[in-house]
Amino acid sequence: MARPRQALLTKERIVEAAAALIDAEGLDACSMRRLATELGVQGPSLYNHFATKAEIVDAVAEAVVAQVDITVFGGNDWREGLRLWAKSYHAVLAAHPNIVPVLATGPGRRPAGLAMAEAVYGALIEAGWSRARATHIGALMRYLITGSALGSFALGFDADPELYDHYPHLHRAHELAAHRAAVDEGAFELGLDLLITSLSDRYDQGVRR
Amino acid sequence: MARPRQALLTKERIVEAAAALIDAEGLDACSMRRLATELGVQGPSLYNHFATKAEIVDAVAEAVVAQVDITVFGGNDWREGLRLWAKSYHAVLAAHPNIVPVLATGPGRRPAGLAMAEAVYGALIEAGWSRARATHIGALMRYLITGSALGSFALGFDADPELYDHYPHLHRAHELAAHRAAVDEGAFELGLDLLITSLSDRYDQGVRR
DNA sequence: TGCTTAAACTAGCGGCGTAAGTTTTTACAC
DNA sequence: GTGTAAAAACTTACGCCGCTAGTTTAAGCA
Numbered sequence: 001m002a003r004p005r006q007a008l009l010t011k012e013r014i015v016e017a018a019a020a021l022i023d024a025e026g027l028d029a030c031s032m033r034r035l036a037t038e039l040g041v042q043g044p045s046l047y048n049h050f051a052t053k054a055e056i057v058d059a060v061a062e063a064v065v066a067q068v069d070i071t072v073f074g075g076n077d078w079r080e081g082l083r084l085w086a087k088s089y090h091a092v093l094a095a096h097p098n099i100v101p102v103l104a105t106g107p108g109r110r111p112a113g114l115a116m117a118e119a120v121y122g123a124l125i126e127a128g129w130s131r132a133r134a135t136h137i138g139a140l141m142r143y144l145i146t147g148s149a150l151g152s153f154a155l156g157f158d159a160d161p162e163l164y165d166h167y168p169h170l171h172r173a174h175e176l177a178a179h180r181a182a183v184d185e186g187a188f189e190l191g192l193d194l195l196i197t198s199l200s201d202r203y204d205q206g207v208r209r
Numbered sequence: 210m211a212r213p214r215q216a217l218l219t220k221e222r223i224v225e226a227a228a229a230l231i232d233a234e235g236l237d238a239c240s241m242r243r244l245a246t247e248l249g250v251q252g253p254s255l256y257n258h259f260a261t262k263a264e265i266v267d268a269v270a271e272a273v274v275a276q277v278d279i280t281v282f283g284g285n286d287w288r289e290g291l292r293l294w295a296k297s298y299h300a301v302l303a304a305h306p307n308i309v310p311v312l313a314t315g316p317g318r319r320p321a322g323l324a325m326a327e328a329v330y331g332a333l334i335e336a337g338w339s340r341a342r343a344t345h346i347g348a349l350m351r352y353l354i355t356g357s358a359l360g361s362f363a364l365g366f367d368a369d370p371e372l373y374d375h376y377p378h379l380h381r382a383h384e385l386a387a388h389r390a391a392v393d394e395g396a397f398e399l400g401l402d403l404l405i406t407s408l409s410d411r412y413d414q415g416v417r418r
Numbered sequence: 419t420g421c422t423t424a425a426a427c428t429a430g431c432g433g434c435g436t437a438a439g440t441t442t443t444t445a446c447a448c
Numbered sequence: 449g450t451g452t453a454a455a456a457a458c459t460t461a462c463g464c465c466g467c468t469a470g471t472t473t474a475a476g477c478a
Contacts, residue, residue: 002442003456031434041457044436048456053435101310104356106365114376117366122378132395135385139362139396140353140403147313147356153348156315157326167323169331176344186341187348194349195400198407211473212425240465250426253467257425262466 008041011049015059019096022060026098030057058110061102066112067092070119078127079200085120086141086192093149104146130209140195148188154180217250220258224268228305231269235307239266267319270311275321276301279328287336288409294329295350295401302358313355339418349404357397363389 017038021030032053033043050056072084093100107113117138124134154176161174176183202208226247230239241262242252259265281293302309316322326347333343363385373379385392411417 001457002440003444003458005443007456009456032436033434042459043434044438044459045457047436105360106362108365109367109369109372114372114379117382118376118379125378131381133399135362135392136396136399139357139392140400142362143356143396143400144349144352145356146359147352147354148348150355150359151314153315153344153351156317158318160318163318163323167327169334170323170327172340173326183344183348187345187352190342190345191349191352191404194407195403198403198410201407210426211471212427212475214474216425218425241467242465251428252465253428253469254426256467 009039009045009049011059013039014046014049014056015063018056019060019063019099022057022098023096027057027101057099057102058108061099062110062112064092064096064099065103065107065110065116068112068116070116073119073123078123078129079196079203081123082120082137082141083192083196086145089116089145090149090188093145097149100146100149104150106142127203128208129203133209137199144188144191144195148184148191152180152184153187154183218248218254218258220268222248223255223258223265224272227265228269228272228308231266231307232305236266236310266308266311267317270308271319271321273301273305273308274312274316274319274325277321277325279325282328282332287332287338288405288412290332291329291346291350292401292405295354298325298354299358299397302354306358309355309358313359315351336412337417338412342418346408353397353400353404357393357400361389361393362396363392 014035018030018035021035021038032046035056036043036046046056050059068085069088070085072088073081076084093103103113107117120138120141121134124137125131129137157170157173157176159174159177161171164170164173167173223244227239227244230244230247241255244265245252245255255265259268277294278297279294281297282290285293302312312322316326329347329350330343333346334340338346366379366382366385368383368386370383373382376382
């Protein structure tokens with residue numbers, strides 16, 4: 001086939017297919033040849049639309065981050081804004097866990113990532129936090145959110161009960177997988193709660209740097 | 210060359226070389242052929258000592274985790290134990306950042322990882338925390354520690370100043386890289402402080418589940 | 419001494435990202 | 449209208465990758 005009358009590919013279609021493939025089968029499954037097959041095309045054809053594979057994956061990451069609600073910083077107290085944003089971010093990552101390793105390295109040059117950083121940092125600065133502390137708080141929230149999204153804590157333990165025979169306190173660790181949602185959500189909620197209440201305490205005491 | 214009079218490879222030598230290669234050039238650089246070259250040997254020879262590449266990487270992860278000091282839970286208050294352990298873990302990961310993605314998925318079947326989980330969870334249980342809460346606290350600490358080790362927050366922002374022209378609060382974000390250590394360490398220290406003091410408050414109020 | 423096992427080798431499979439060059443269609447300038 | 453340049457598909461191929469299979473030779477043991 002030479003150039004078709006109607007283009008088979010567009011950037012949008014490619015990103016959509018890549019996102020679906022990553023969600024369904026993981027980052028490793030999303031190879032250029034496999035992605036092309038999914039789109040009914042040969043591998044190298046993708047290079048007519050993107051220069052590298054990294055650009056495609058980056059576009060998927062951008063689309064995911066764009067789903068996070070950053071409007072919550074307008075009209076809300078900084079504490080409430082932070083809490084609602086973190087929950088939204090957490091929910092988006094929980095829906096697309098396979099792309100998290102890409103996000104974990106930071107916003108890079110992605111517009112949605114930068115817009116999010118701007119919203120978070122801006123809200124903290126306007127609340128009166130020092131520039132250094134606002135940066136720390138932003139970093140800290142990223143640690144909690146991507147750290148919790150990166151790999152299930154519950155699934156990080158092997159399901160083989162015998163493995164824990166010699167660890168007296170871990171004898172029920174093989175049951176963790178069965179309570180995966182409760183464990184992972186509980187830990188995130190606890191962390192968010194602890195961080196925001198203790199930041200709030202400091203803030204109310206006038207310690208803002 | 211057939212079988213040499215003195216074996217060229219041992220598990221120890223392979224793991225040592227793999228750790229050095231990963232530290233120096235990253236996980237991607239540590240291919241079987243490259244690692245073999247580093248050891249003065251042909252690629253497939255490694256399979257006489259390990260069944261898969263994953264086993265080698267896992268052994269490197271095990272060696273790194275084994276460096277974390279878990280003796281701090283003995284004789285210390287749970288708060289102090291937690292703080293000292295977290296600092297030790299953080300320091301170890303800071304020294305070997307390229308292996309962090311492997312650890313971030315949990316202890317798996319690695320003895321050092323399981324021993325660490327046992328020590329942390331055991332200390333929390335013996336302090337009086339409920340099983341569910343002890344699990345949450347353990348998960349939370351992992352989120353903070355691996356989240357912060359996974360990628361520098363400061364380096365997550367591109368160094369190109371023009372990139373931030375349209376983000377009013379981010380106009381100095383390109384300077385972050387220059388203060389990398391202060392930013393990343395500051396955020397981790399803040400997080401550790403906030404989590405432990407607010408957990409301590411709850412504990413002292415008798416809220417242990 | 420002979421047999422088994424260990425530890426190196428070489429050759430090769432299928433997959434990866436990507437580069438180069440080909441073909442045909444479209445879009446636009448003259 | 450026609451000639452030309454660009455676009456979008458294609459095929460082929462390069463050098464990596466993890467890993468398998470089969471070969472060779474030395475070591476260790478009965």
